[in-house]
Amino acid sequence: MALTSIEICAGAGGQALGLEQAGFEHVSLVELDAAACQTLRINRNHWHVTEGDLRHYSAKKWKGVELLAGGVPCPPFSRAGKQLGSEDERNLFPEAIRLVSECRPHAVMLENVRGLLDSVFDGYRAKIISDLKKLGYIAEWRLLNASDFGVPQLRPRVVFVALKKGIAEYFHWPPAQASPAPTVGEALFDLMAANGWHGARQWRERACDIAPTLVGGSKKHGGPDLGPTRAKKAWASIGVDGMGIADVAPEKDFIGMPRLTIRMTARIQGFPDDWQFSGKKTAAYRQVGNAFPPPVAHAVGMQIQAALNAAAKLKLKRAY
Helix, strand or coil, X not given: CCEEEEEECCCCCHHHHHHHHCCEEEEEEEECCHHHHHHHHHHCCCCCEEECCHHHCCCHHHCCCCEEEECCCCCCCCCCCCCCHHHCCCCCHHHHHHHHHHHCCCEEEEEEEHHHHCHHHHHHHHHHHHHHHHCCEEEEEEEEEHHHHCCCECCEEEEEEEEECCCHHHXXXXXXXXXXXCCHHHHHHHHHCCCCCXXXXXXXXXXXXXXXXXXXXXXXXXXXXXXXXXXXXXXXXXXXXXXXXXXXXXXXXXXXXXXXXXXXXXXXXXXXXXXCCCCCHHHHHHHHHCCCCHHHHHHHHHHHHHHHHHHHHHHHHHHC
């Protein structure tokens, strides 16, 4: 039987998809953004999606669910922002703790930006661990790079896993894959060459490294591009114009650095090609850029599943 899961701040479903692949069945998904909610419904019409503010959501009806997972908003901890942490009105960690208290899942998995590990947040991380300890959980933070799990970009993310006492001892962080992640050229060659671009092979040779971290930007951001000046320079070093997002792949006689399409950015983020994104280009790219790579969620999810199964087998053995 599938293990049940609640997904909060689900976004475009990157983490939800990875956990589904790891054997979790989502009984409830919560997301504020309308376009992202439509993306979830388009790709999984059987998922029960709640569109609204997490502060108004209750998990009491799901008491005993195996996993509560999600990616709470990152701006409060991002180095690109003011790093207000607990003082930022967008900080939803307290809501996540509330939901854990309401449904008492066997395991919790939350992800956020690398900035959460900065020393300025040492006390805040300790408080979260302490709050969960009072609820009977053993928690740990770990920095994971998406490229260690086959995703063609570095994308360092902080992953937080908490499990009930009696289960936590069976959890082990997923090891990095033995083979390196594909380069941008290897990952995107077929998409770049889709319209017969004569320069596609030469571009593939130039795009010989993994991608810089994709960024989705905030709603205050003017439009879809690949990030600030430093990020655009990094993209340019592998032959990608980061000033915007293209509607289609380069035509046969295109000359210069190509821009990525939404589908290309989604593949760099680890989404399968059949995953559709709702909304116009800006809304779609924002969903891709803010997503948690499905392969990373899958890797962590498999380890959580293994821990839950190991604890359940021991409990069953003792019962007999």
